[in-house]
Amino acid sequence: MRQSRIFTRTRREAPADEVSKNARLLVRAGFVHKEMAGVYSYLPLGLRTLGKIVGIIREEMDAIGGQELVMSSLQDPEIWKATDRWEQDVWFKTSLKAGGDIGFGWTQEEAITRIASQQVSSYRDLPFAAYQIQTKFRNEERAKSGIMRGREFLMKDLYSFHASQEDLDAFYERAKDAYARVFARVGIGAQTFVTFASGGAFSKYSHEFQTLSSAGEDTIYVSREKGLAINSEVLNDDVLADLGVSRDTLEEQTAIEVGNIFKLGTRFSEPLGLSYKDEFGAAKPVVMGCYGIGPTRLMGTIVELLSDEKGLVWPKSVAPFAVHLVSLARDAGDEVARASDALYEDLQKAGVESLYDDRDLRAGEKFADGDLLGIPTRIVVGKDAAATGTFEAVDRATGVVSKLSREDILKSNFNTK
RNA sequence: CGGGCUAUAGUAUACCGGUAGUACGCGUCCAUGGGGUGGAUGUAGACCGGGUUCGAUUCCCGGUAGCCCGACCA
Secondary structure, eight states, X not given: OBGGGOSOOOOSSOOTTOOSHHHHHHHHXXXXXXXXXXXXXXXXXXXXXXXXXXXXXXXXXHHTTEEEOOOOSEEOHXXXXXXXXXXXXXXXXXXXXXXXXXXXOSOXXXXXXXXXXXXXXXXXXXXXXXXXXXXXXXXXXXXXXXXXXOSEEEEEEEEEEESSHHHHHHHHHHHHHHHHHHHHHTTOGGGEXXXXXXXXXXXXXXXXXXXXXXXXXXXXXXETTTTEEEEGGGOSHHHHHHXXXXXXXXXXXXXXXXXXXXXXXXXXXXXXXXXXXXXXXXXXXXXXXXXXXXXXXXXXXXXXXXXXXXXXXXXXTTOSOSEEEEEXXXXXXXXXXXXXXHHHHHHHHTTOOEEEEOOSOOHHHHHHHHHHHTOSEEEEEOHHHHHHSEEEEEETTTOOEEEEEHHHHHHSOTTOO
C-alpha cells in the first residue's frame, strides 16, 4: 500500500474530547473515526488490525471445533420474553412499521438456542459449538474509555451445546485454553489473568480474562503464585479457601476484562425448549456454555498496554502491515526513489505486507508518522542505501537498528505471527 | 440515570456586550532536504432555539452534543 494513496491522515493533535489513550492514538493515527459517544468507525488501517485480531480468534475457535455462523442483529422479542431478558435496560429497541417491537442484539444466547432447537433432537446431535463475530449493540448508560466500552462494538460469541455437565466441563477447559492462546498471540498474555468471577445459577464461578492496566474498570486480586486472579465482586473467605489462596499474597490490581466464559447449564435451553432424547428415549435439556471476546475492546487493550509516548506499537501478529518502507527520496525520479520503488516491488512479490511511504515529505515528518502508526519494522531508504544496497531496519518496539541487504530483507519472515 | 464541566475554522486553542486572533492543516511560490525545516501569501469559524439589549459569539433560559465523577455493566 502506498502511503500517498491512503485517504486517512495522521494528526498532530489528539481530539479534545477523547481522554483515553487508545482513542487519542487511534484517532490521531487514522485507525478509527468517532461517530458519536461510544460509536466508532474502523478506517482502513484500523480495519486491517481488527482483521488480524479477528483472524487469530477465528483460528483458535476453529481449533476447538467451533463452527462459524452469523446470526441476525435484529431480535425477536418472543424468545427474550421467554427468558425474562426483554425488559433489560441494555436493549436498543425499535418498532416495525407493521407493528410490534424488535431489538438490536447485545448478546445472542436466545437466538442460538432457538436455532439449535430446530437442529438438535438426539444425543447423537451433541456436542457442538457455534460462534459468530458480529456487531453488538448495548445502550450503555455511559460510554467511555474510547473503543473499549462502546454502544456498538464487535464481539465474538461462541456457544457450546452438550448432553451432560461433564461434557460441558471438558469443553469449557478447552475453551479456556483457547482463550489464553488468543491473548498470548496478540501480545498481552503476560499481563492477562484467568479471573474467578460470579457464576450465576448453574456454576459457582465464571471466568474472566483480565488484563492488568490502569485503563481498566475492574478491580481484581492477583495471586502470582497460583497464576490466577479473583474479581473483587466475589472475593470472600469461602472463595479464598476454595481456591487455596491466602489473602495476604494477593495484589490488588485494576484490569480490563478482555474475555468472559460462562457455564450456562440449562438457563436457556429449558425456557426455550431445547432438549434432546437420550439413549433411553428420555427428553433432557441441553447443557450450554457461552464464551465471549470483544475484538474491538481487545484492540483498545493492546494499545493501552503497548503504545508509547510516540504512538502506537503493534505486535507483529496484529500490525496492519509488517513493514513500513520509508523512502527519503528528494525527487520522484531520483536514485533513492528508484531504489525504494524497486524494494517495494520486491516486497510485494515476496508477499510481505508493506506500507510504502512514498510521500514527498521531509524525513522528520515521515519518521514521526511512522512512530505514530506503529508498524513493527521500518526500513529506511536514504542516499546510503541507494548507493550501497544496505538498508536500515528499525524495530518500532525496541528502537534497535540493524543493517540489512535486499536479500536479508526478502528472506526475513516479517509476517511471522 | 444522579452530579459537575464544556461547546469558537478541518484540528488544537485565544480574546471580546460593538470589525473574532494564533498555531497546525489545506492551496500557491521561494529556499531547504535523515527526526514534525524557514519565509511569503491565500483559504476557512462562534452547536440549535428563545430571551435581555440600540447591538449577543459573549449575559440569561431551554434544547442538543461531548467529556469527567458516581451508579450500572453475561
